[in-house]
Amino acid sequence: MKTQFGNILLRRRKELGFTQEYIAKALHLSAQAISKWERGKTMPDILLLPALADLLQTSTDELLGHHRQYGKTVYDDRYKADEFYWGLEPNEMCYDILRLKPPSQRRLVLDMGCGEGKDAVFLARCGYDAVGFDLAAEGIAKAKWLASQHPTAAAEFFRADMLEYVPQQEYDILFASGVLHYLPPERRGAILQEYQRCIRPGGLCALNVFVQKPFIPPPPDEEIDGGYWRSGELFSLFADWKFHRCEEIIFDCVSGGTLHQHVMDILIAEKIV
Ligand SMILES: C[S@@+](CC[C@H](N)C(=O)[O-])C[C@H]1O[C@@H](n2cnc3c(N)ncnc32)[C@H](O)[C@@H]1O
Structure with a gap:
């Protein structure tokens, strides 16, 4: 064992x-x-x-797996308010998951950096068993509250740091949206490999990362406070997986009050062996 x-x-x-x-x-x-x-x-x-x-x-x-006490994060202040900082609309990758691996059988989802839990609770409401974790205590408290509003949905949340957390069981789906830029560049490959290991064959990873392109100016408010990925870098870490979606998008954003653009690589990949 x-x-x-x-x-x-x-x-x-x-x-x-x-x-x-x-x-x-x-x-x-x-x-x-x-x-x-x-x-x-x-x-x-x-x-x-x-x-x-x-x-x-x-x-x-x-x-020995004895983790430090996590301090307050910038997101704790953002998540303190009553309204949901990221809204309640599920991320569009949730619909890829529904289409590719519907919850017609028991399927376990792990949402890394789940924030206030909107995606994990949405998937649980659709019939998946969802588990979410995040570094921000306020996010976890909000996520648990959101789950409590849907008592038939199987969603659980806990506080953990994705840089240290070691999944303790196998999952069918690994989901991470707007989170992986917090992985230090030199540890991305090794850490993602550990998470890949906990996915069952036939399971999915649904991930997105912010990337930098030379023709897109950096956002005015430095909101990507981790590190950008290189364009295509995420895809290369899944070279032996089957790609259902492998896409790079450019989208407008008005956070901070100034119109600017982000570039995001989106990957939906299935583990074959
Ligand atoms: C941009 S938010 C995205 C939240 C959520 N995935 C969503 O789309 O609504 C980034 C999240 O990553 C979390 N985060 C940052 N570093 C983390 C880490 N090392 N381990 C776990 N969560 C982390 C933050 O607390 C925050 O909730």
Whole structure:
């Protein structure tokens, strides 16, 4: 059975490009021992943890899945108001999901960076089992309230950081809208690979990312406060998936009071193996 420790170790090792043999050699152990830790068959001796954490450039707390207390985020202030900051209209990718993988059988959706939960609650109302997480406590509180207004809809929410969270079960659909620019560029591939791993064969990823194009001026208010993706970068991380939609759009936006444009890459991809 997989353990949180095993998942974290595997993710961190892959992020750093280390082999099991490399870790084993540094700790004077066999590669099989590391493999067993990652597969949740055994746990390391507690006295090895500081050296393992140093090697993986992390802390023993992080290795054991003990997360820091999350601070307040800019979104907490935005989500405090009664009205829904992003409105209640579902994102259009929800309709791709409905069309491609209708909830005619039990299907589990994970909404990363779910904000105030409008998309997860919409999908739950359509018949999916939806789970959403976000870093903003106010967003999670709003999402839970929204779900409570639809008691027959199966939607659950919790607070987590997508940079650290390790999915604990398999999902049919991974959904993330307007969120992935918060992944640091150098960790995007490794982190998305971990999320890809938790999708069942035949499942979908429905994702969008803000990208930069040389002919579109940056927005006046620096609202993309994470990092833009390169045009096409998202698609390249799903090269061995089946693409149902792979699109780049340019759209107008008036946030901050000034008309400007954004470019977004949209991907709906199915896991084949
Ligand atoms: C532009 S909003 C999009 C919210 C929602 N997906 C929607 O479309 O309504 C970005 C969201 O990402 C969340 N976020 C930012 N960094 C995050 C992280 N590291 N882990 C989880 N959520 C994060 C923010 O709190 C915010 O709710």
